[in-house]
Amino acid sequence: MTVEKDVVVVATASTSSTFTNMGKRGETKGLFFRTLSSDSLQAVAAAMMAYEAGFRKPAIIYFNNDWGKNNQAGFIDAFKALGGEIGNSVPFNPDQPSYRSEITKTLEGDPDSLYMLSNTQDGVKHFRDWIRFDGPQNFIMPQGMNDSAFVDTVGADLLKNAWFISPGTPANSSLEKMESDFQVRWDATPKGPGRNSGYDAGVLIGLAMVTADMRGLDTSGSTLAKIIREITGPDGEEHYGGVDGLKAAIKAIKAGKNIWYVGATGPIDFDPYGDVATPFVMMKIKDGDYVDVGGISLEEVSEVKAKVRAMNN
Template sequence: MKLRLATLALAALSTTALQPAPAAAQECTVTIGSVVSLTGPAGRFGQAAAKSIELAFSDLNEAGGVVGCKIMADVRDAQSQGTVAVDAARQLVDLQKVPAIIGGIISSVSIPIVTSVTGPAGVVQVSPASSSPTLTTLAKEGKTGGIFFRTITSDALQGTAAAKYALDQGLKKIAIIHVNNDFGVNMVAEFEKAYGRLGGTITSTTPYNPNQASYQPEVTAALDGEPEALYLVAYPGDGTTVARTWIAQGGPAKFLLNDGMNAADFIQDVGPKYLDDAFGTSSGTTATPSTEYFCEAYNAFAKDFDCQAPAADRAYDAAAIVGLAVAIAGSPDKAQIKEAIPKVVDPAGETVHAGPDGFKKALELIQAGKPIRYEGVIGPVQFDQYGDITGPFRLWRIQNGEVTTVGEMSASEVGELKEQAGE
């Protein structure tokens, strides 16, 4: 709540018509909108992401700001609900006249924002965590207006990576319980195709709705068929209840988990002793100097979160890319920012990194009319024509209450697996 009030207060000081000028010459603010889930099932993700956005803009301001002005975020709570998110986005676009929005965190929030608000308005939207393949489909169908970008890989790839990883860990007969929204349905669909064709057996697939008082019926249904393990596609809050119910009803303490379940709250609330045979996949990173900088800076800045928090690294890069795009555009003009986004990660540009020093170098190169290549916290990326990125997948497990990276699967390896599976 303090974060929202602070950002709203800053938004009241923003100007809508800004011209490039030396940083000390005028007091002005470029306001970027942000719609993230600060509450609801994805609340912890959104809180971590909001801190990352705040840190990235603070670093840009320390480096001199953009177009001669400070850059600030007007952060609104999506409450993990699409209708709430759309209302928040409309306020930012229609009333605050923001030229870009960072968010949402979950696909069921990002999709209605892009189809109802940012797409029709031509306002750039960059999501750090919405991974549904539906967003790619919308772009292919021309329904996003070319304004949607994301700093996370699509579940079309992650579901395949998870299937291979599960089999490699000996999880050959598995039940699935998943959140019944666009994210959960699409992740499971990709997993099912790959897992079955690679030799695994799915005993049942059971959807659940968020915020139920009990998940006993879903767990009872999933236990039918005597599965050896559970693939749980969920958010930490609901996922904790499902996992505890699964264990209480005698389900085997072997789990495959999605990226968002890599959370300290989930581990502590379920009980570390029940999760020593828990494995998971996440959209991975290629280490750069930005990665090292972020981990140290974020841990000191965010206090209640660490740099491994889901969505934290990708939210910093989303904010950095938006801020540098404003600098390349030369003004907070939505159309020019849209054209500038790919230029931030120009493969022909001079490499720059995260943090005040890296941003200072980037801003100097931009002012000199030279191209840049931002190699961020998640590594060097490029956006394709649909606003997607490709990248590696992190393979991890939980043991003794700690999450440990045990391997990596490249995007090319996943592509080969999809071909092998006949996709």
């Protein structure tokens, strides 16, 4: 519908490779972007994090949809390419009162950890059932589980060896500014699924609309899509988030300069299908909050993807 109406979309929480394939077929007409890395990158980064954490045989419980299926498949390939073993991989359907059956299956074969491809609502149930049935308290969490409400509900004490993956870089002025502004404005933790990617999506659409206005252009989807590509190219002058940062970016655009928006998720550079490639941050819980414990570069992700290709050939 958005494509038919010439509306640009900057998705903040979509990672499914379905949209990549639609772009390759020309179905999105260049109007679709996302500020969150696709499953093909996130799954590899999560596998690398799990292996670095010392886990060697994780089980997987995954949402029975495109996101869950694609992510678990990518994770399995990457983890095996790293030299690890995979326990049972079990799908689940949402909004069930109990997941005893699914968790019982994941525990077969003595896994040493659990990769929870869940949403936060069902994830609480998965977590509690895993603990109730004496699963090891070692967890791998996707970006969608980075929610302080989840930590508060299950208790930080049970998450001492839970590892969380998130797109971004450990040291990033846009991220620091976004988090401080969010805290001041909402008096709430800025850590949560889709918050940094949502911030970047809003900035890109806002900058595109301001740029179109300064140039006397319309704000049709095709116009905004073209400008979004202009302000995210690696050949431009780097500009960051926050009020002062965005004022500087607008001033540079008005002066006719090329800019490259470096967002809260890191430097943004879209491929021909609207996918973004960003590095990743590994996080753990300390004193009830998320803290960065390391990073995974795009180069490192690419190396593991090459191992996967070699393994599958």
